[in-house]
Amino acid sequence: MHEVAEKIWKSESATPGQTIIISGGIHGNERTGIEVVLRIKQALEQEEFIHTSGTLFLLLGNLKAIELNERWSESGVDLNRCFGEISEAVYDSFEAQRAMLIKKVLALDTRHPGSVIGIDLHATNKPSKPFLVMQPHPTPLHSTLFSSIPSAQALLCDPHWVFTGVPATLDDYYNSNRNTGFCYETGCADDTSRVNEVFNEMRTLLKDRQVIAQSKTPDYVAKKYEHSLPTYALREAIILSDQGFAYESLMGLFTFQEFSKGALLGHHGGLPLIASFDGVFIFPKLAKHWKLGEPVGFLAEKIKE
Numbered sequence: 001m002h003e004v005a006e007k008i009w010k011s012e013s014a015t016p017g018q019t020i021i022i023s024g025g026i027h028g029n030e031r032t033g034i035e036v037v038l039r040i041k042q043a044l045e046q047e048e049f050i051h052t053s054g055t056l057f058l059l060l061g062n063l064k065a066i067e068l069n070e071r072w073s074e075s076g077v078d079l080n081r082c083f084g085e086i087s088e089a090v091y092d093s094f095e096a097q098r099a100m101l102i103k104k105v106l107a108l109d110t111r112h113p114g115s116v117i118g119i120d121l122h123a124t125n126k127p128s129k130p131f132l133v134m135q136p137h138p139t140p141l142h143s144t145l146f147s148s149i150p151s152a153q154a155l156l157c158d159p160h161w162v163f164t165g166v167p168a169t170l171d172d173y174y175n176s177n178r179n180t181g182f183c184y185e186t187g188c189a190d191d192t193s194r195v196n197e198v199f200n201e202m203r204t205l206l207k208d209r210q211v212i213a214q215s216k217t218p219d220y221v222a223k224k225y226e227h228s229l230p231t232y233a234l235r236e237a238i239i240l241s242d243q244g245f246a247y248e249s250l251m252g253l254f255t256f257q258e259f260s261k262g263a264l265l266g267h268h269g270g271l272p273l274i275a276s277f278d279g280v281f282i283f284p285k286l287a288k289h290w291k292l293g294e295p296v297g298f299l300a301e302k303i304k305e
């Protein structure tokens with residue numbers, strides 16, 4: 001592994017093949033992804049894993065936020081909104097500059113279209129079961145990759161671009177140029193109890209793609225089964241207006257918390273927010289992360305059992 005830019009590592013095998021990227025710490029307080037990236041790097045350096053084909057990138061995202069153990073740095077800019085068009089207002093921020101550096105180093109547009117798989121490890125700020133996120137629609141390759149991640153319990157899609165409106169996230173960048181990217185939400189941000197399990201899943205995925213072989217440790221045999229994940233689609237963002245917002249008590253407590261059509265979910269100032277469908281909360285944000293004009297959470301609907 002060579003550090004080709006700060007905390008971006010690259011390994012190139014003599015045998016040509018696909019490019020695989022595993023990233024963590026795009027949000028600095030999401031510790032499991034950070035630990036897993038460092039564990040994979042260590043396994044390669046100690047030759048526990050032998051890199052057998054293609055190109056492998058490992059990277060940590062928001063270095064300043066990782067140091068602070070916060071979602072973002074003092075700038076308040078979300079690194080995971082900097083991978084599309086960057087507005088002038090945030091151009092000089094650490095996050096925008098970091099996103100540009102990551103894109104320059106990975107240079108996905110210079111690689112053979114369809115030859116890249118990118119996995120971005122995240123975690124939620126309120127409790128959640130582990131799940132996968134694919135915007136806008138999963139492909140057959142996504143389904144194959146998901147079978148390496150048996151602990152994921154749901155799939156979230158965003159066919160209507162409710163989440164960011166336009167491509168803006170790192171997994172959107174991974175999905176560009178006919179490539180394949182997704183997010184793995186590993187659980188709650190400060191819970192690192194799943195590091196081993198997520199590391200093993202990433203190892204399985206790398207082995208399944210014939211990117212690594214193992215030397216020192218006995219072969220890890222993963223449970224294999226067809227992954228038929230309950231699938232949800234984002235329908236609405238709850239946007240913070242200048243009237244403020246408050247979740248109704250016992251609402252917006254965790255991701256996948258269910259609500260029924262007609263339920264009172266919260267208030268925009270004096271205006272009640274009533275559910276117009278049976279659904280679940282997704283990414284209800286901690287109040288300290290709320291920004292005027294931006295989502296404080298999302299509502300999704302189950303589209304497949």
Ligand SMILES: [Zn+2]
Pocket residue numbers: 026027030121122123
């Ligand atoms: Zn995140």
